[in-house]
Structures are given as C-alpha cells and as structure tokens.
Amino acid sequence: MNTQQLKQEIIDYSKEIGIDKIGFASADVFEGLKERLKRQQALGYQSGFEKGSVEERTEPDRLLPEAKSIISIALAYPSRIKNGPKSTKEERRGVFCRASWGVDYHKVLRDKLEKLSAFIVDKIPEASTKVMVDTGELSDRAVAERAGIGFSGKNTAIITPEFGSYVYLGELITNIPFVPDTPLEDGCGSCTKCLDACPTGALVQGGQLNAQRCLAFLTQTKDFLPDEFRPKIGNFIYGFDTCQVVCPYNKHVDFHNHPEFEPEPDVAKPKLKPMLRISNREFKATFGHIAGSWRGKKPLQRNALIALGHYKDKTAVDEIIAVMNNDPRPVIRGTAAWSLGKIGTDDGFVAIKEAMDKETDEQVLAEMEKGLAFKETSTT
Structure with missing residues (x-):
C-alpha cells in the first residue's frame, strides 16, 4: 500500500x-x-x-x-453550558475553565x-x-x-x-513517511485583544507567555497565591480562559460534538461553600473524572476561599472560621483568614484575632495580619 x-x-x-x-x-x-x-x-x-x-x-x-x-x-x-446554574447570594458558585x-x-x-x-x-x-x-x-x-x-x-x-x-x-x-500537510498562515494580524485582556500581563507579547504570571497556571499551584494575583482570579477555581473568550475567532463558536465533553452544570460551576468541607472520597467521586482534578482538592479549596472573599459572602463566614480553626493545612488556614478579612464582618475579625493566639505557623500568621488589615482599610 x-x-x-x-x-x-x-x-x-x-x-x-x-x-x-x-x-x-x-x-x-x-x-x-x-x-x-x-x-x-x-x-x-x-x-x-x-x-x-x-x-x-x-x-x-x-x-x-x-x-x-x-x-x-x-x-x-x-x-x-446549556442551562448553566446561576450564582445566588445564598449559594455562590465557582467555575472551572472550559478546557476542564x-x-x-x-x-x-x-x-x-x-x-x-x-x-x-x-x-x-x-x-x-x-x-x-x-x-x-x-x-x-x-x-x-x-x-x-x-x-x-x-x-x-x-x-x-x-x-x-x-x-x-x-x-x-x-515511522511511516507520510507527505506532510501545509501549515496555515498566521491569522491574528494586528489584533491584540488577548494581550489587552490578560489581567496580569502574562502574555508578554504576541505568542510569548510568562507562565509564572498566567492565572491558568497559578490556579493550579498548591502554595499561597501571591497577593497581586488574588484580586484577578475572580471566581475561577481552576484554569482561566479570558484570552480565549475575547478572541474574534471564538465568537459564536460552541461545538457539542462529543458527549464526553458535555459540561455537568454543578461540576463545571460548583457551589463554593461545599468545596470547603469536601472529603477526599467526595472530591474523587464528584470531580475525579475531570481534568481539573489532577492537582487534588487543595488548590481548588484555596481558590474557593479567595472567590468567597471576592463575593464578600457573609453566609460563608461561619464555615470559613471553622476552616481557619481546624484545617491542618497552613495554606488553607491562612487563605481562610485572608478571606474572612476580605468579607469584613465583625465576627470574622474577632475570630481571626482569637485564632492568632493559637497559631504557630509564620505564614499563616502573616495571612491573619493581612486579614485584619482589611478592617483598618475599611475604617479609613
């Protein structure tokens, strides 16, 4: 042949x-x-x-x-997402990027x-x-x-x-020597919509990405999210695809060719508060089949705490206090304290002060200080 x-x-x-x-x-x-x-x-x-x-x-x-x-x-x-669930004041939701x-x-x-x-x-x-x-x-x-x-x-x-x-x-x-196909010509021209929309300047120039500043990468890291990026991720708990959304080639593009890739609404846009207390078994059962689960639950829980802070979700305060007081992972305790400060309730500030008396981890204590600093900012 x-x-x-x-x-x-x-x-x-x-x-x-x-x-x-x-x-x-x-x-x-x-x-x-x-x-x-x-x-x-x-x-x-x-x-x-x-x-x-x-x-x-x-x-x-x-x-x-x-x-x-x-x-x-x-x-x-x-x-x-067809008939995607809406975030409400009582039940705020996060979102996985489309690729997950x-x-x-x-x-x-x-x-x-x-x-x-x-x-x-x-x-x-x-x-x-x-x-x-x-x-x-x-x-x-x-x-x-x-x-x-x-x-x-x-x-x-x-x-x-x-x-x-x-x-x-x-x-x-x-090892079969097929005749190669012809590459396509570049189609971006003078358009810079993706560069203009990148919230962190991760797209250094057309075609060059600094992954260390890319929110899609940063949502997958397991350490504390650096301060400068926290206001940028919004309610994304995994990935970030604004640079695709703004692309003119993606306008009105929505293909549902493969049943396997159909988004499950409550998985693609999960409720944030349940993410804080999800067990390993529940996490695997709910999210284990999607690409966004590969780093485990810790980065997603950290991002959920940040999202609740952005929402200023007062209904989540008690649960976040419980996380700050009881979670064995410093990154999660510290981010919980930051989130409480961002939400800005009196109960939250009191809880941070009380927790500081028992906390021994220096990084967590630094996050608690950041949380308390929101009170000073709000009163000035």
Whole structure:
C-alpha cells in the first residue's frame, strides 16, 4: 500500500471514530521551538509542569528513534453550558475553565489515538507508533501548527478556522513517511485583544507567555497565591480562559460534538461553600473524572476561599472560621483568614484575632495580619 492511499484511509477512519480534525507533519527537529524554549527557560517563564528536556520536547526521534511523521488530531469542546446554574447570594458558585468541562480530555484523546494506532498497525504490521496527549514531551501546539491543524495565536493557543481555539490536541509519532500537510498562515494580524485582556500581563507579547504570571497556571499551584494575583482570579477555581473568550475567532463558536465533553452544570460551576468541607472520597467521586482534578482538592479549596472573599459572602463566614480553626493545612488556614478579612464582618475579625493566639505557623500568621488589615482599610 502506498503512503498516500494509507493517509486517505487514516483520514476517513478518523472521521468514523469522531476525530474533528487531523493533520500530518514531518518528524523533523522543531528548531524554532527549541530556541523559544531555551529563551523561556533563561527568562524564567516556564511553569515547571513541562515534561522532558528541551531536546526531548523538540526532537521526535528521541521519543521514537525511527520517527518519520507525526499525525496531529484535534477534538472540539463546548464553550457554553446549556442551562448553566446561576450564582445566588445564598449559594455562590465557582467555575472551572472550559478546557476542564466534561470527562478528562487526556483519556478521550488517548483512546482515539490508540484506535488510530491500531488501525495503522493493522494495515502496516511493521509500523511503529508512539501516542501522546498533553502530558507527553512533544509540544502539542507546535505539532498541530506544523500539521496544518491551526495557526499559533498571540494568546499561544492553536486557532483553527472551524472551531476557534476550543480544541484539545494530541499526536501520534510514526515511522511511516507520510507527505506532510501545509501549515496555515498566521491569522491574528494586528489584533491584540488577548494581550489587552490578560489581567496580569502574562502574555508578554504576541505568542510569548510568562507562565509564572498566567492565572491558568497559578490556579493550579498548591502554595499561597501571591497577593497581586488574588484580586484577578475572580471566581475561577481552576484554569482561566479570558484570552480565549475575547478572541474574534471564538465568537459564536460552541461545538457539542462529543458527549464526553458535555459540561455537568454543578461540576463545571460548583457551589463554593461545599468545596470547603469536601472529603477526599467526595472530591474523587464528584470531580475525579475531570481534568481539573489532577492537582487534588487543595488548590481548588484555596481558590474557593479567595472567590468567597471576592463575593464578600457573609453566609460563608461561619464555615470559613471553622476552616481557619481546624484545617491542618497552613495554606488553607491562612487563605481562610485572608478571606474572612476580605468579607469584613465583625465576627470574622474577632475570630481571626482569637485564632492568632493559637497559631504557630509564620505564614499563616502573616495571612491573619493581612486579614485584619482589611478592617483598618475599611475604617479609613
């Protein structure tokens, strides 16, 4: 079988198994990306979540020695929740970013890619493949860009003509030398909407991200959230996607092609107060199937406390006091104290002062001081 015929059969099969877009790229070294990654490292712009060395992330033959081609796939995900629940004064809600709605995309894409791999090996028994989704060494976006799936936007997302940037990406390296597809031309032009909307200046310039200032990354960290970012995250408890929402290519884009990605309203927009007392077992049962659960409940609970503070939710004061007094984790106790101060009730301030007499952790005590400082601010 010639590779052009096999390529068409793979494309046809990809449609059968629900892949929204597929592209083929060479397995050459990603030289431009290599230089960008080295610059990112030198500037301290990386998140720390990246897997592998710069070489492993840019040289496909380090991952599959006989690599000749890379097949890139994209699956569209929804941007709107049908009949989404509303936040009320009695029951404030947080929100997961759109990329964490529905079943964890890693599992869904991996399943599709493994089916593609089996299809290829069935046709060409001597074929070798390696499947990767997001957590692999290769840059999904660099592969997708080379394979013509979309162009790399100024917000660093891959933007497809059909689905905007609301797509999950994955790839399959193979030793079959497919004719590569043509990359798309850049489509951002002079538009700077994503740069203008980024609340922390994480988008340093078009296509360059300082992950250390990116709210999507910061919501996933487990330590205290630095003060300057607390006013910025609003009610996001995982991820942040304003740079996608403002993109003109995403206007009116809302695809519901995959039942697995349909958002469960009460999971995608959970009530905040129950998040404070959720057990590990309840957390796993409620959120364990979504991508936003991968860091565990601690960052989400910290972010929920910050969100309740932003809402100035007086109905949550008693529960937040209980967290401040009883939670064994310093980050959660300290953030609870900050949140109480932000809400600003007399009961909350009294509780912070009483808790300070028993607290021994220096960082928590510093957060309690910040909480009490809100009282001084409100009376001046």
